[in-house]
Amino acid sequence: MKSIEVNGVGKKFYLKHAGRHTLKAAALGLILRKKTREEFWALRDINFQVEAGRTLGIIGANGAGKSTLLGILARTMRPSSGTVMVRGRVSSLLELGAGFHPDLTGAENIYLNGSILGLSRSEINKKFDYMVRFAELEQFIDTPVKHYSSGMYVRLGFAVATEVNPDILLIDEVMAVGDEGFKKKCLDRIAQFRAEGKTLLIVSHDLDTITRVSDEVLLLDAGRIVNVGEPGQVVDQYKSLGFFKEGALVIREWGTREAVISSVRFCNVTGETLERISSNEQLIAEIKYRTEKKISDPVFGFAIAKSDGTLCVGSNTVIDNCPIPSIEGEGAVRLRFPALPLLQGKYFFSFSLHTRDQKTNYHRLDNRFSLWVDCPRKAEGVVNLGCVWERA
Amino acid sequence: MSLWREVVTKRGLLGTLVSRNLKIRYQGSAIGFLWTLLNPLFMALIYWIFIRFMKFAMDPFSLLAGVLSWQFLTMCCGDAVNSVAGHPNLVKKVYFPRIILPLSTVLANLLNFLLSLLVLIALAIIAGRLAWGEALAALPAVVLLQTIFCLGLTLIISCSSVYFRDTEHIIQVLLMAWFFMSPVVYPMELLSRGGVMPAWLLGVYSLNPMVGLITSYRASILHGPAPEWIAAAASLLLAPLALVAGLRVFMRHEPDFADEL
Numbered sequence: 001m002k003s004i005e006v007n008g009v010g011k012k013f014y015l016k017h018a019g020r021h022t023l024k025a026a027a028l029g030l031i032l033r034k035k036t037r038e039e040f041w042a043l044r045d046i047n048f049q050v051e052a053g054r055t056l057g058i059i060g061a062n063g064a065g066k067s068t069l070l071g072i073l074a075r076t077m078r079p080s081s082g083t084v085m086v087r088g089r090v091s092s093l094l095e096l097g098a099g100f101h102p103d104l105t106g107a108e109n110i111y112l113n114g115s116i117l118g119l120s121r122s123e124i125n126k127k128f129d130y131m132v133r134f135a136e137l138e139q140f141i142d143t144p145v146k147h148y149s150s151g152m153y154v155r156l157g158f159a160v161a162t163e164v165n166p167d168i169l170l171i172d173e174v175m176a177v178g179d180e181g182f183k184k185k186c187l188d189r190i191a192q193f194r195a196e197g198k199t200l201l202i203v204s205h206d207l208d209t210i211t212r213v214s215d216e217v218l219l220l221d222a223g224r225i226v227n228v229g230e231p232g233q234v235v236d237q238y239k240s241l242g243f244f245k246e247g248a249l250v251i252r253e254w255g256t257r258e259a260v261i262s263s264v265r266f267c268n269v270t271g272e273t274l275e276r277i278s279s280n281e282q283l284i285a286e287i288k289y290r291t292e293k294k295i296s297d298p299v300f301g302f303a304i305a306k307s308d309g310t311l312c313v314g315s316n317t318v319i320d321n322c323p324i325p326s327i328e329g330e331g332a333v334r335l336r337f338p339a340l341p342l343l344q345g346k347y348f349f350s351f352s353l354h355t356r357d358q359k360t361n362y363h364r365l366d367n368r369f370s371l372w373v374d375c376p377r378k379a380e381g382v383v384n385l386g387c388v389w390e391r392a
Numbered sequence: 393m394s395l396w397r398e399v400v401t402k403r404g405l406l407g408t409l410v411s412r413n414l415k416i417r418y419q420g421s422a423i424g425f426l427w428t429l430l431n432p433l434f435m436a437l438i439y440w441i442f443i444r445f446m447k448f449a450m451d452p453f454s455l456l457a458g459v460l461s462w463q464f465l466t467m468c469c470g471d472a473v474n475s476v477a478g479h480p481n482l483v484k485k486v487y488f489p490r491i492i493l494p495l496s497t498v499l500a501n502l503l504n505f506l507l508s509l510l511v512l513i514a515l516a517i518i519a520g521r522l523a524w525g526e527a528l529a530a531l532p533a534v535v536l537l538q539t540i541f542c543l544g545l546t547l548i549i550s551c552s553s554v555y556f557r558d559t560e561h562i563i564q565v566l567l568m569a570w571f572f573m574s575p576v577v578y579p580m581e582l583l584s585r586g587g588v589m590p591a592w593l594l595g596v597y598s599l600n601p602m603v604g605l606i607t608s609y610r611a612s613i614l615h616g617p618a619p620e621w622i623a624a625a626a627s628l629l630l631a632p633l634a635l636v637a638g639l640r641v642f643m644r645h646e647p648d649f650a651d652e653l
Contacts, residue, residue, distance in 0.1 A: 074487055075487035076485060077484075103419045104416070115404050118488075
């Protein structure tokens with residue numbers, strides 16, 4: 001039996017521009033009929049199912065839409081499109097004591113949080129001692145939670161949420177907090193849940209834990225599902241997509257994807273593909289794009305950085321005075337470097353496709369491409385200025 | 393009606409939230425719940441001293457009745473601002489009928505109000521001022537009517553403050569004006585006596601539901617004059633109307649609260 005069925009779900013937010021939250025702005029908007037809000041799709045075309053009793057891990061970079069997806073499953077947010085079917089009692093593990101009131105004691109918060117999550121008073125009475133013991137807060141249970149450490153907060157939150165006895169438990173990045181001992185307890189509790197045949201959805205950046213506890217992993221990027229499948233495989237794909245840091249650089253791919261950079265190839269004048277290049281050679285970067293609808297006035301950009309994050313150069317088709325009226329379908333642009341006067345080392349290329357005002361990023365590939373540059377001169381720094389010494 | 397059923401199934405949560413609201417208000421204060429009584433008593437005392445310098449007479453019991461009823465309204469309006477907007481984590485992370493949040497603040501304030509009314513009645517008995525008889529029997533109906541009115545306003549304000557942060561400040565200004573337009577610190581007779589106001593203006597004035605409500609409290613507890621028919625009709629009509637409007641506004645926007653906070 002399917003525990004969760006998500007069909008074609010999308011979630012649209014309106015980006016809040018400063019000042020929108022005032023009556024004046026709202027009134028002006030009404031009078032001028034001006035669109036003060038910009039749409040942003042946090043999730044698009046999400047389709048997946050979870051069999052009852054299975055554990056689904058959800059991974060993705062920050063801003064990929066993981067928490068929005070959990071919000072929709074927890075019914076706190078309504079999808080802008082598509083349908084969600086959830087069978088059974090859902091409990092969410094609240095983020096770091098959300099739902100706790102700082103002025104109330106731990107005990108009072110157990111009752112408050114428990115009843116928010118759907119426990120009756122007598123159920124809480126019955127499980128109270130167990131929860132306190134699980135959270136290891138026997139001594140502090142009558143202390144206002146504002147004096148708690150963040151670890152104590154989470155322990156209490158976890159203890160209450162897992163006693164709700166849900167059919168489906170949503171866990172959003174909780175195991176990051178708390179010490180190793182408690183983390184192990186949480187994992188044991190999760191294992192117990194799985195053994196009882198409950199359905200779990202876990203969002204985490206802790207890829208090892210995700211791989212270990214999940215039956216399946218769903219990889220989200222920029223609001224879309226990249227892949228769902230066997231944990232080890234999907235986690236490897238996530239790593240290979242290179243959302244990880246290389247030195248000080250963040251490698252990632254994002255954007256609205258109304259138009260995408262489908263491939264980038266480095267080659268020399270004769271068209272040979274290159275992975276390394278000599279600094280006095282000519283370099284051509286061939287950037288292929290694909291778009292379904294016509295996009296007017298697009299801007300292609302690039303940047304070259306060193307692995308320590310130093311930006312060597314960055315420019316785009318507006319700065320370099322090469323306007324592109326519109327693009328549609330498939331095509332390519334070429335970026336030609338007469339030479340690469342850089343010193344020896346590995347350089348990281350970013351490419352982007354965005355609007356002229358840079359407010360909408362169709363597709364950005366940050367530091368996704370690397371190229372080794374050979375330079376005969378072994379100087380220090382970034383740039384080979386070609387200077388010579390002379391005796392005066 | 394499904395809303396009603398949902399709220400009933402969540403009555404445990406409602407009860408917990410009401411007691412939380414009461415607990416938090418007096419957290420860390422030495423005399424706690426007594427403040428509910430002392431606050432309006434002090435306020436009434438200050439007004440009474442002030443009024444003695446003015447040119448009209450005001451009975452202290454009438455004054456206290458007005459202040460208590462007014463306090464119920466302002467506490468509801470004040471708490472309403474944060475009842476939803478003050479709990480972003482809760483609203484974003486857990487599903488429950490959102491109406492429980494404003495409902496719990498109104499119920500907590502109602503409890504406060506009932507207790508302070510009991511004290512007023514006790515004081516009136518001691519002073520031999522209590523109106524025994526059928527007028528007093530109407531008191532629960534008056535309380536119910538004001539609760540309906542306050543709930544309606546609370547729903548509108550709590551919803552509005554999710555979208556507009558200015559709500560809080562606007563409410564404060566409006567309450568200030570409303571205070572002087574309601575017979576809280578002065579008796580209704582001061583205005584209804586001939587010559588102070590033209591009859592049409594008095595009619596407009598009486599459309600304010602608080603006029604009928606406060607006058608009714610004084611009538612039922614202290615044998616004050618019954619409200620004019622316009623004032624009575626205005627309260628009887630506008631209070632339920634406020635609730636209907638509040639429910640409609642709130643239920644319409646409820647699904648989007650998590651997006652806005």
